[in-house]
Structure formats: structure tokens, C-alpha cells
Amino acid sequence: MANMVYLGPEWSEEAKKRLEKELTPENMHHVTSSMSNIYQNTPDGKEKYLFIAFDDGKVSQFEVGEGEPPKAEFKIIAEYETFAKISRGELGAVRALTSRKLTLRGNMAKAMRLAPRVDRMNKVLATIPTDY
Amino acid sequence: MANESDHKYAVDVNKRIEVIQAEMKARDLDLYLGSRIRTMSFIVDAFVPWRSYLVIPADGLPTVFTFVIDATRLLSETWMDEDHVRGYFGAGGAEQIDAIQYFIDDELGIKKGRIGYETGMSTYTAEGYLTHYEYVRFAEALPDFEFVNSHDIVDGASLIKDEGTMNRFREAGRIVDEGQKAARAAVEGGGWKGMTETELGGIAALAMRRAGSVSEWNFAGLNEISSGWRTGLGACTPPTTKEFAAGEALMFDLHGMFKLALGDHSHNYLLAPATERQRWHADNFVACVQFIADNYKVGASPGGLITALGDFAEDRGCSDFILPGVEHGIGLFGDEWRVGASMDVPIPYWTDPEHGYQENEMVILAMQYAAEEDDIGFRYENPIIIKKDGCELTSKYPLAIEEIE
Numbered sequence: 001m002a003n004m005v006y007l008g009p010e011w012s013e014e015a016k017k018r019l020e021k022e023l024t025p026e027n028m029h030h031v032t033s034s035m036s037n038i039y040q041n042t043p044d045g046k047e048k049y050l051f052i053a054f055d056d057g058k059v060s061q062f063e064v065g066e067g068e069p070p071k072a073e074f075k076i077i078a079e080y081e082t083f084a085k086i087s088r089g090e091l092g093a094v095r096a097l098t099s100r101k102l103t104l105r106g107n108m109a110k111a112m113r114l115a116p117r118v119d120r121m122n123k124v125l126a127t128i129p130t131d132y
Numbered sequence: 133m134a135n136e137s138d139h140k141y142a143v144d145v146n147k148r149i150e151v152i153q154a155e156m157k158a159r160d161l162d163l164y165l166g167s168r169i170r171t172m173s174f175i176v177d178a179f180v181p182w183r184s185y186l187v188i189p190a191d192g193l194p195t196v197f198t199f200v201i202d203a204t205r206l207l208s209e210t211w212m213d214e215d216h217v218r219g220y221f222g223a224g225g226a227e228q229i230d231a232i233q234y235f236i237d238d239e240l241g242i243k244k245g246r247i248g249y250e251t252g253m254s255t256y257t258a259e260g261y262l263t264h265y266e267y268v269r270f271a272e273a274l275p276d277f278e279f280v281n282s283h284d285i286v287d288g289a290s291l292i293k294d295e296g297t298m299n300r301f302r303e304a305g306r307i308v309d310e311g312q313k314a315a316r317a318a319v320e321g322g323g324w325k326g327m328t329e330t331e332l333g334g335i336a337a338l339a340m341r342r343a344g345s346v347s348e349w350n351f352a353g354l355n356e357i358s359s360g361w362r363t364g365l366g367a368c369t370p371p372t373t374k375e376f377a378a379g380e381a382l383m384f385d386l387h388g389m390f391k392l393a394l395g396d397h398s399h400n401y402l403l404a405p406a407t408e409r410q411r412w413h414a415d416n417f418v419a420c421v422q423f424i425a426d427n428y429k430v431g432a433s434p435g436g437l438i439t440a441l442g443d444f445a446e447d448r449g450c451s452d453f454i455l456p457g458v459e460h461g462i463g464l465f466g467d468e469w470r471v472g473a474s475m476d477v478p479i480p481y482w483t484d485p486e487h488g489y490q491e492n493e494m495v496i497l498a499m500q501y502a503a504e505e506d507d508i509g510f511r512y513e514n515p516i517i518i519k520k521d522g523c524e525l526t527s528k529y530p531l532a533i534e535e536i537e
Contacts, residue, residue, distance in 0.1 A: 109218055
């Protein structure tokens with residue numbers, strides 16, 4: 001499989017497919033929540049978002065776009081390169097948060113409890129052959 | 133399912149919030165930012181030991197922000213739901229100031245207005261007023277808000293205790309009495325020989341834990357135990373490894389906690405052989421305490437009680453040894469040191485001597501006797517509930533200073 005452009009339409013389609021297939025309600029502990037990743041300083045200069053929502057552990061919405069993202073329980077804001085490093089496994093999400101490379105808006109206590117499920121999601125996304 | 137015990141100790145937090153919000157509206161406040169331990173206890177109704185903040189909007193439910201490591205435990209003990217128990221952490225967007233700024237901005241949608249906050253001074257370290265650094269950071273993060281010192285809103289709302297709160301204090305009183313019984317049993321019949329103040333503090337703590345206490349609350353050193361010359365040192369004696377000795381006075385000031393209500397009872401003994409001079413001091417002290425306990429009632433005032441005590445002690449010839457005070461405030465975990473809630477007082481953050489006690493107000497009847505030249509002193513503390521024609525002592529341990537062999 002050829003590499004896909006990170007956050008491009010093809011990558012987005014593949015990401016949705018893999019998440020729906022590999023994240024089961026059981027291993028997502030039937031979570032109902034949503035998050036928006038806000039990408040600043042992307043290579044084409046635009047601000048982009050990745051929005052994902054889970055309903056009872058199933059991916060119910062997955063969307064990549066520009067501009068204002070749908071309202072989500074958690075909003076995570078960072079430079080494009082920071083998200084890319086996390087996806088490539090070069091930077092841990094907690095390290096990024098504690099060094100202020102990531103900014104989280106939302107209920108931190110709940111976010112901490114959901115962190116393992118987000119890691120699970122990121123691991124799936126990391127399997128997509130990607131050009132950053 | 134609620135049982136009878138739950139009902140007995142139930143408090144109406146929604147009513148407390150309504151009272152606070154009504155006062156916020158009267159003062160044109162859009163938000164209240166609480167940071168004191170007493171504010172957390174009053175609204176969260178759970179043990180909140182870490183630095184925390186309570187955001188109360190003018191309408192709707194409050195939200196507490198605590199150190200994230202304790203957020204899950206707190207959630208399991210408070211009436212508040214997951215959306216209203218938040219954690220802060222040293223992470224981008226999640227540290228104290230950011231988390232609250234984003235919450236106000238994103239979730240409450242309040243962009244400007246007036247914020248009531250808590251600042252001032254107190255006699256104990258752990259009060260929890262907003263620090264200067266926190267104030268500056270919040271003011272920078274929320275530039276379109278005016279910050280107004282408003283802690284007296286919570287002070288006023290918490291002044292008169294409801295039935296569930298009084299029942300909690302009654303139970304805390306029963307618990308410290310169990311500690312006093314265990315302490316007495318440990319020292320009588322020569323049991324005091326070789327025993328240290330710290331050991332006695334531990335024996336009492338175990339008895340109180342067995343009786344249902346969850347903490348010996350640490351503002352002044354857990355259980356305060358003193359003996360001999362240390363009994364005359366004043367009103368704070370964390371226990372030491374000093375051993376008890378024949379011919380000394382003993383003072384056991386025991387602290388327990390039940391559903392955030394603080395039990396606090398001090399009891400005194402003389403270890404035989406007591407001298408006539410020691411017995412005279414002891415009898416003076418018992419008489420003075422009884423005199424004050426007999427004079428608490430609705431409409432009495434701190435200044436009036438102190439004046440009356442001074443006259444009483446003068447008549448007995450012991451006024452040189454009675455410290456000028458008869459009480460301090462008591463509240464749910466936290467402290468209500470000064471008596472009353474008014475800020476219109478002669479000396480800010482101290483008790484108003486003209487404060488008129490109201491029915492179901494609570495204070496700790498607290499008296500101190502110090503005769504340093506005789507190496508002896510006594511302390512009495514007992515949380516009391518003010519009643520129309522008197523007061524109710526929450527500790528029922530008999531007022532007396534016995535001589536123990």
C-alpha cells in the first residue's frame with residue numbers, strides 16, 4: 001500500500017475504516033465521548049481538525065476538515081508537527097502535554113481516565129502508511 | 133439506598149448553593165471562585181485535601197477542580213457528578229489557571245463580568261485564600277472580569293448549622309469521648325508509668341478510629357497531648373516523647389473527624405500526688421469552664437462572656453492564670469476560627485466582640501489556664517451548639533479534673 005498524505009482525503013477514509021474495524025465496544029469499554037484535534041501550522045498553512053466521536057464504544061463520527069470543528073467534549077490543540085511526532089511514535093502524548101506542546105481543553109480528570117483508549121486509537125492510526 | 137443513618141447526617145447542599153447564588157445575584161456576581169478548605173467542605177461535602185478551586189456560576193451547579201491524582205477518589209465520595217469534578221495537572225491547558233479559564237470561557241460561555249473570590253488572612257496556615265500569584269494569573273487569564281473579595285458570602289451561609297451538620301458534630305463528640313475513655317483507661321492504675329505523650333496520642337487515636345473517626349485532623353499536631361510543665365504552654369501542644377511523671381498535670385486534647393465534622397475535646401488530670409496548690413488551680417479552672425458553659429445562649433456575645441469570666445476569675449483570685457478568650461469557631465473540615473461572619477468588625481479577620489450568638493450557631497467553648505510558675509496549666513475545648521436558653525455540649529465527657537494514681 002502506497003503512503004497516504006497525513007490528514008488527506010485518502011488517509012481520512014483509511015483511518016475511519018481501520019478505527020471502525022479494530023476498535024471494538026469491548027476494548028473501548030463502551031465509551032461515549034468526542035474529541036477534536038486542532039492542527040496548527042500545517043504544511044499548507046491552514047488550520048485543520050480531526051474530529052472523532054464514540055457512542056457506546058463504537059466510532060460514530062470521524063471527520064477531517066478545516067476551520068471550526070464540531071463541538072467535542074475534549075479539544076486538543078497543537079502544532080501539526082507535534083501531532084505528527086505522536087503519530088510516528090517519536091513523542092509520547094503525556095510528554096507532549098506536560099511540556100505544553102499539547103493543550104487540552106476539557107475535563108482533565110476524565111481525560112486521564114480515557115487516555116488508554118486514546119492511545120489505543122492512536123496505535124491504530126499509526127499503522128496507516130503515511131507521509132507527514 | 134439511603135438508610136436511617138444517612139438521613140440523620142444528610143445536609144441540603146442544593147439549599148446551600150441557592151443561598152450563595154442568591155447573595156451572588158444581590159452583589160451582581162457572575163461567578164464565585166472558592167479556594168478555601170471550608171468552602172470545599174461546605175459545598176463538595178467530601179474531604180478535599182489538595183489545593184482545589186470551586187467555580188459557582190450565578191445559576192446552575194458548581195464545579196470543583198482538584199489535583200488530578202485525587203479527582204477519582206473525590207468523585208467517589210461527593211454528591212457531584214463526573215462533569216462537575218475536574219482535575220488539573222501540569223500539562224498544556226490543564227494546569228490550574230488554564231483549566232478554569234477554559235472552563236469559564238468554553239463551557240460556561242461567560243466572557244466578562246464580576247468574579248467573587250476569597251482573600252484575607254487567618255490564624256492557621258491551611259486556610260486556602262487565593263495566593264497573590266494565583267490572583268495575578270487569574271486576572272491575566274480573565275482580563276474582562278472584575279475580581280471582588282466575597283468570602284463572607286460562604287461565611288454567612290455556613291454560620292447557622294443545619295440539623296444534619298449538628299448531628300455530625302454530635303457523633304464527632306461521641307467519638308472523641310471514646311478516645312477520652314481509652315486515654316483514661318490507659319493511664320489509670322499506674323498505666324501512665326513509662327508512657328509518653330506521643331504514645332497516649334496514638335492510644336486515643338486508635339480508640340477514636342474504632343469508633344468511626346476518619347482523621348485526627350492535623351492543623352495543630354493531630355491529638356495534642358501535654359504533661360507537666362508543657363500543660364502551661366498555651367493552646368497548642370503537639371505531643372512529644374516526654375514521659376509522664378508523678379505529681380504532674382496531664383492534658384489530653386483529642387481530635388476526631390466524622391463526615392467532615394471535627395470532634396475536639398480537651399480533658400485534664402492530675403497525676404498523684406497532687407499538691408494543694410495544684411488542686412486549687414484545677415478547681416479554679418473547672419469552675420471557670422462551668423461558669424462559661426452556663427452563660428452561652430442566644431443573644432450573648434463573645435465580649436460579654438469574656439468580661440463576665442474576668443469578673444468571675446477575679447472573685448476567685450485566679451484571673452492572672454485565665455487566658456483572655458472563651459471560644460473559637462468550628463466548622464466542617466477547614467476552620468471557622470473567628471466567631472461570626474460579618475466583615476464590619478473592629479479588627480478584620482478576628483472575632484467581633486459584639487457578635488450576638490444565634491440559635492444553632494456552633495463554636496468551640498475553648499478555655500486555657502496557664503500557671504507557668506507552678507509548671508501547670510489546663511485546657512478545655514468542646515464544640516457547642518447555641519440554644520435559645522443555653523448551649524448543648526457535643527462532648528458529654530464529664531467536666532472534672534481527677535487525681536489519678
